[in-house]
Amino acid sequence: MLARFQNAGGKVEWKEYTDEQVTGVFLHPNGGNLAVTWTIGQATKIGLVKPGSGWQKFPRAMLRSRCISEGIRSVFPGSVTGFYSPDEVENFESQTSKPSVLKDMGSIIPNVADLSAIPDDIPDMALPMFVPGQDEPYARYICQSDWIDGYAEIHAKIHESSKFTAEEKFAKIKAFREVNEAYTKTFDGNTTAKFLSKLQAIRKEINNG
Numbered sequence: 001m002l003a004r005f006q007n008a009g010g011k012v013e014w015k016e017y018t019d020e021q022v023t024g025v026f027l028h029p030n031g032g033n034l035a036v037t038w039t040i041g042q043a044t045k046i047g048l049v050k051p052g053s054g055w056q057k058f059p060r061a062m063l064r065s066r067c068i069s070e071g072i073r074s075v076f077p078g079s080v081t082g083f084y085s086p087d088e089v090e091n092f093e094s095q096t097s098k099p100s101v102l103k104d105m106g107s108i109i110p111n112v113a114d115l116s117a118i119p120d121d122i123p124d125m126a127l128p129m130f131v132p133g134q135d136e137p138y139a140r141y142i143c144q145s146d147w148i149d150g151y152a153e154i155h156a157k158i159h160e161s162s163k164f165t166a167e168e169k170f171a172k173i174k175a176f177r178e179v180n181e182a183y184t185k186t187f188d189g190n191t192t193a194k195f196l197s198k199l200q201a202i203r204k205e206i207n208n209g
Helices: 001-008 042-046 059-075 086-091 144-160 166-179 191-208
Strands: 011-017 021-028 032-039 125-131 137-140
Touching: 001 011, 001 059, 001 086, 011 059, 021 059, 032 042, 032 059, 042 059, 125 144, 137 144, 144 166, 144 191
Parallel strands: none
Antiparallel strands: 011 021, 021 032, 125 137
16 A cells, blocks of 8 residues: 555655654545554553554554555545556456466555565464455555455456456456455454444445446
């Protein structure tokens, strides 16, 4: 996310970077600037900090991730809204031997799997997302909320595409869901509700756009 923001002309200046608080100032020529602060107190208050979680093990990295997500989506959401353009959906292709395979997904979303922003000491925190037809993860995310955002954007692009019939959309969405079920089946009731709500919200955003 940060790589895409910077490639689009954005900048970030880190004003504070500790295990207790992280503050970043996000700047973009078309979006102005905004200082975003996340504290361990905020994360604890809303229930993110749990025993044995990444928030306890790597609080600074998790606070940084939250700042990045909020700052970029507030200042210049265009750099991350819709990880691929509508015309790129044309690269999706069904195959007879493997129905609903998404073709050449690795080239559709450049830089999404770039883990350079993730500290070297927490590689196990990268959450993988898969697409049909590929054994290796298509993208990785440092926290659950970013994973859900990424999933919702791909799901919405397929659902709202004018290139496919209703049957093709259903098949592609079903295949995409199935290859990620190992992770989504771990969601509790609240997370599932958030997940479904996000799917609807992103679809509305694309329609309104």
